[in-house]
Amino acid sequence: MTRFSAWSVFCNGLTGQKGWDRQWRDPEPKSGYEVVIVGGGIHGLATACYLARNHGITNIAVLEKGWIGGGNAGRNTTIVRSNYFRPGNREFYEHSLNLWENLSHELNYNVMFSQRSHVSLLHSPAAIDRAARGYNIMRLTGSDGELWSLDALKKNVPHLNYGEDARFPIFGAAVQRRAGTARHDAVAWGYARAADQAGVDIIQNCEVLGVTRDGGEIRSLETSRGTISGRKFGFAVAGNTSRLWQMAGLGALPIETHKLQAFVTEPLKPLLDQVVVFGVGGTHFYMSQSDKGGLVFGGDLDWYKSYAQRGSLPIVQDVAECAVSMMPCLGRIRLVRHWSGAVDMSMDGSFFMCKTPLDNLYLNGGWNYGGFKASPASGWYFADLIANNRPHETIANHDLKRFERGYHIDERGAGPDPKLHG
Amino acid sequence: MIRIPCPFCGERDHSEFTYGGDGSITYPPLGASAKQWHDAVFQRRNIRGLQTETWHHVFGCRAWLRVERDTRTHEIKSVRAAHPGGQRALDKTP
Numbered sequence: 001m002t003r004f005s006a007w008s009v010f011c012n013g014l015t016g017q018k019g020w021d022r023q024w025r026d027p028e029p030k031s032g033y034e035v036v037i038v039g040g041g042i043h044g045l046a047t048a049c050y051l052a053r054n055h056g057i058t059n060i061a062v063l064e065k066g067w068i069g070g071g072n073a074g075r076n077t078t079i080v081r082s083n084y085f086r087p088g089n090r091e092f093y094e095h096s097l098n099l100w101e102n103l104s105h106e107l108n109y110n111v112m113f114s115q116r117s118h119v120s121l122l123h124s125p126a127a128i129d130r131a132a133r134g135y136n137i138m139r140l141t142g143s144d145g146e147l148w149s150l151d152a153l154k155k156n157v158p159h160l161n162y163g164e165d166a167r168f169p170i171f172g173a174a175v176q177r178r179a180g181t182a183r184h185d186a187v188a189w190g191y192a193r194a195a196d197q198a199g200v201d202i203i204q205n206c207e208v209l210g211v212t213r214d215g216g217e218i219r220s221l222e223t224s225r226g227t228i229s230g231r232k233f234g235f236a237v238a239g240n241t242s243r244l245w246q247m248a249g250l251g252a253l254p255i256e257t258h259k260l261q262a263f264v265t266e267p268l269k270p271l272l273d274q275v276v277v278f279g280v281g282g283t284h285f286y287m288s289q290s291d292k293g294g295l296v297f298g299g300d301l302d303w304y305k306s307y308a309q310r311g312s313l314p315i316v317q318d319v320a321e322c323a324v325s326m327m328p329c330l331g332r333i334r335l336v337r338h339w340s341g342a343v344d345m346s347m348d349g350s351f352f353m354c355k356t357p358l359d360n361l362y363l364n365g366g367w368n369y370g371g372f373k374a375s376p377a378s379g380w381y382f383a384d385l386i387a388n389n390r391p392h393e394t395i396a397n398h399d400l401k402r403f404e405r406g407y408h409i410d411e412r413g414a415g416p417d418p419k420l421h422g
Numbered sequence: 423m424i425r426i427p428c429p430f431c432g433e434r435d436h437s438e439f440t441y442g443g444d445g446s447i448t449y450p451p452l453g454a455s456a457k458q459w460h461d462a463v464f465q466r467r468n469i470r471g472l473q474t475e476t477w478h479h480v481f482g483c484r485a486w487l488r489v490e491r492d493t494r495t496h497e498i499k500s501v502r503a504a505h506p507g508g509q510r511a512l513d514k515t516p
Binding site: 253257306307 | 443
């Protein structure tokens with residue numbers, strides 16, 4: 001495998017870019033592995049990568065029903081941040097941000113991580129108080145966060161609607177400077193390449209059709225490419241966790257599958273240097289500008305449960321209204337693409353990473369809106385869980401039993417209604 | 423856009439409605455065990471396919487409806503009034 005360097009780029013530039021080879025193999029599945037990860041998204045690939053790097057386990061298969069980068073890895077808004085306030089979440093996402101900061105170097109693959117600041121607009125004195133509390137918690141627990149006055153905000157993000165007659169006048173902003181965006185495909189490909197180099201078999205077009213149990217354990221998976229057995233199994237299929245869970249005969253979960261849309265406009269010259277979030281009442285909208293110049297928009301869920309990976313029009317209208325309300329100069333810009341991903345919405349808005357009722361099965365799911373930024377730490381802690389058969393203390397409360405204990409990890413305080421945790 | 427045939431108002435855009443959630447849940451009696459309440463409040467079958475769910479016609483007749491919808495295709499198979507009295511009134515209407 002070619003190691004990427006300035007020298008390799010230079011040499012291939014002189015030889016017509018013909019010297020690059022495949023980034024990962026396309027192996028036939030073996031009949032058995034030590035660890036079988038279901039789900040070749042960024043979480044599954046990162047898990048395989050860290051199982052190999054941190055725990056020395058390399059006899060691993062990652063099963064992907066489609067192709068690498070074709071599921072939610074390619075259906076997100078590429079935002080990375082760690083502005084979480086609840087114990088467990090804040091340490092987890094801060095660890096993730098720390099991994100992001102060195103990820104291109106670790107993977108020898110440019111994930112184009114751009115720490116361009118994440119700016120949450122505040123529209124009332126109460127919102128400023130709430131943000132001050134939250135961002136102080138972040139500072140006390142080792143992350144970074146600051147409040148910007150209206151003057152500082154105007155200087156840094158000049159094109160917002162600062163009019164006093166705006167529908168929701170802006171009072172200031174809560175900012176995390178180390179947050180930003182990354183190139184979503186590159187993260188998936190970088191982890192796939194790193195895992196493959198360590199000997200992991202990445203098996204695409206391999207859909208799990210059934211789970212064969214042997215009492216309290218999984219013995220093998222029936223897949224579209226044959227039976228694959230393993231000693232340990234990890235599910236990392238957020239969006240479809242419930243389906244796989246039921247195939248394993250495990251019944252109900254505190255998860256509903258919803259769809260989340262994202263949008264990109266025609267390319268523009270550089271206009272917006274940060275990720276900017278507009279949050280008023282029940283509305284939620286965020287945007288950033290990609291390296292190709294398109295503005296990437298994200299909004300609310302579609303509000304009803306769905307496995308269809310396509311969005312509906314009311315949210316298109318809602319997102320467009322928010323964009324123009326926040327930045328009126330976008331009024332004549334056209335949306336060129338929008339897409340929708342199926343996401344696991346959990347009962348408290350936080351994820352699950354835990355042991356399961358089956359001895360050799362481990363669960364990684366329930367990522368709500370936050371799966372992309374979480375993926376490095378998700379792989380890190382999930383590998384730790386699988387290798388050591390016990391949860392790391394950071395994720396000790398991210399188990400399926402937490403509702404029985406009354407331990408909700410509910411950042412929004414929205415209660416047990418999955419669609420409200422956007 | 424999903425079009426929901428409200429039995430009281432006729433076919434309307436889903437943006438007139440609020441999604442209620444899984445309509446197959448029956449809540450246990452008040453004195454039931456914590457486990458039964460936990461299962462009713464937190465656990466979901468999260469059906470991929472035809473599921474029964476509730477919708478509230480907020481910008482219409484304000485009635486709660488019980489809808490059978492396919493969560494893969496959004497196709498609606500049936501719509502009834504969620505309240506038995508409402509459904510009885512509909513059944514009697516010629």
